[in-house]
Amino acid sequence: MSNPYILHMITPAKNLSPFDVNMAVDAGWTTVVPYTQVATAEVNGLVQDAIFSRGPKNVCRTGMFIGGRDASEAMDMLQLAQNAMVPPFEISVFADPSGAFTTAAALIAAVEQQLHKVHATSLAGQRVCIFGGTGPVGQVASVLAARTGATVSIVGHKSDEHPRQVAAECKQRYNVDLEAADGSSDTLKEQVVADADVVLGAARAGVQVLSGRNLSAAKKLKVAADLNAVPPPGIEGVGLMDDGKVLEGLHGAVGIGALAVGNIKYQVQQALLQDMVVKGKPQYLDFEYAFERARAYVTQH
Numbered sequence: 001m002s003n004p005y006i007l008h009m010i011t012p013a014k015n016l017s018p019f020d021v022n023m024a025v026d027a028g029w030t031t032v033v034p035y036t037q038v039a040t041a042e043v044n045g046l047v048q049d050a051i052f053s054r055g056p057k058n059v060c061r062t063g064m065f066i067g068g069r070d071a072s073e074a075m076d077m078l079q080l081a082q083n084a085m086v087p088p089f090e091i092s093v094f095a096d097p098s099g100a101f102t103t104a105a106a107l108i109a110a111v112e113q114q115l116h117k118v119h120a121t122s123l124a125g126q127r128v129c130i131f132g133g134t135g136p137v138g139q140v141a142s143v144l145a146a147r148t149g150a151t152v153s154i155v156g157h158k159s160d161e162h163p164r165q166v167a168a169e170c171k172q173r174y175n176v177d178l179e180a181a182d183g184s185s186d187t188l189k190e191q192v193v194a195d196a197d198v199v200l201g202a203a204r205a206g207v208q209v210l211s212g213r214n215l216s217a218a219k220k221l222k223v224a225a226d227l228n229a230v231p232p233p234g235i236e237g238v239g240l241m242d243d244g245k246v247l248e249g250l251h252g253a254v255g256i257g258a259l260a261v262g263n264i265k266y267q268v269q270q271a272l273l274q275d276m277v278v279k280g281k282p283q284y285l286d287f288e289y290a291f292e293r294a295r296a297y298v299t300q301h
């Protein structure tokens with residue numbers, strides 16, 4: 001009997017994401033085992049319980065996936081998992097809480113691609129505003145965009161208080177400077193987008209954060225990308241499947257829709273689940289790694 005590929009899937013949440021279970025099995029993991037309501041302090045013990053039973057030869061057929069809803073908690077768990085390894089008893093670990101790491105990576109890579117293709121420029125020096133940037137996806141997208149040299153503003157829907165908290169946390173954890181903005185009225189939203197080169201919709205599913213009228217205030221706009229796949233559109237005028245479609249009345253700006261980003265996200269998540277095994281040595285896969293993979297994918301397609 002050949003040894004199966006066993007993926008231990010841990011989450012601090014009550015349930016593991018069925019999406020992630022499907023992805024893992026489709027990527028080739030033959031046995032996936034959920035561990036729910038896992039506390040950060042339990043990660044060390046779970047890792048050390050997983051690494052010793054299969055011998056150094058088969059340990060590479062064992063992996064760990066970290067889910068949940070919180071990007072910071074997942075990054076802490078990833079670090080603790082890596083610290084718990086006892087070489088040569090060492091396994092790959094991949095964190096993707098709420099799909100945030102692969103989705104944010106796909107989003108920013110897709111934006112970069114359109115900036116390059118349509119506007120012959122990069123993200124460096126662009127002004128980016130992220131509506132819903134306080135959620136797990138938007139937070140990671142903000143960090144990735146800021147690390148490319150963009151000026152990033154996180155926009156809150158009630159005030160700038162939550163964005164300011166998230167910006168402070170990102171400064172402390174990732175040493176990036178993020179701005180915070182208040183998007184609690186049409187007037188304020190229009191002020192925020194007025195000098196934006198890139199507008200991103202990463203708010204809660206099923207919520208429209210920008211109307212067509214709000215977006216028309218973005219006189220310098222180059223790219224608008226929306227992640228919301230649940231009607232109504234998060235950014236009015238950006239279609240689900242749009243992949244560089246010119247936005248009407250917006251001076252050559254283009255749109256990227258949720259399903260176009262979703263396709264890249266799917267490819268990246270599948271690639272990372274496979275990289276855990278085929279790279280030959282243990283991998284610790286975070287959002288930076290996902291971003292490298294997303295950039296490579298969009299360059300090739």
Ligand SMILES: NC(=O)c1ccc[n+]([C@@H]2O[C@H](COP(=O)([O-])OP(=O)(O)OC[C@H]3O[C@@H](n4cnc5c(N)ncnc54)[C@H](OP(=O)(O)O)[C@@H]3O)[C@@H](O)[C@H]2O)c1
Nearest residue numbers: 132134135136137156157162202203204205227228258262
């Ligand atoms: N296309 C894909 O492949 C893909 C994959 C994963 C996720 N997604 C989508 O990506 C988006 C972000 O996901 P997430 O999990 O990070 O989102 P989330 O945590 O559910 O929400 C993100 C932010 O939305 C804001 N928000 C909540 N209610 C709002 C309202 N009524 N009006 C405006 N803003 C509101 C909140 O920020 P403030 O309170 O600070 O304003 C919240 O932090 C979702 O639409 C999700 O469905 C897409």
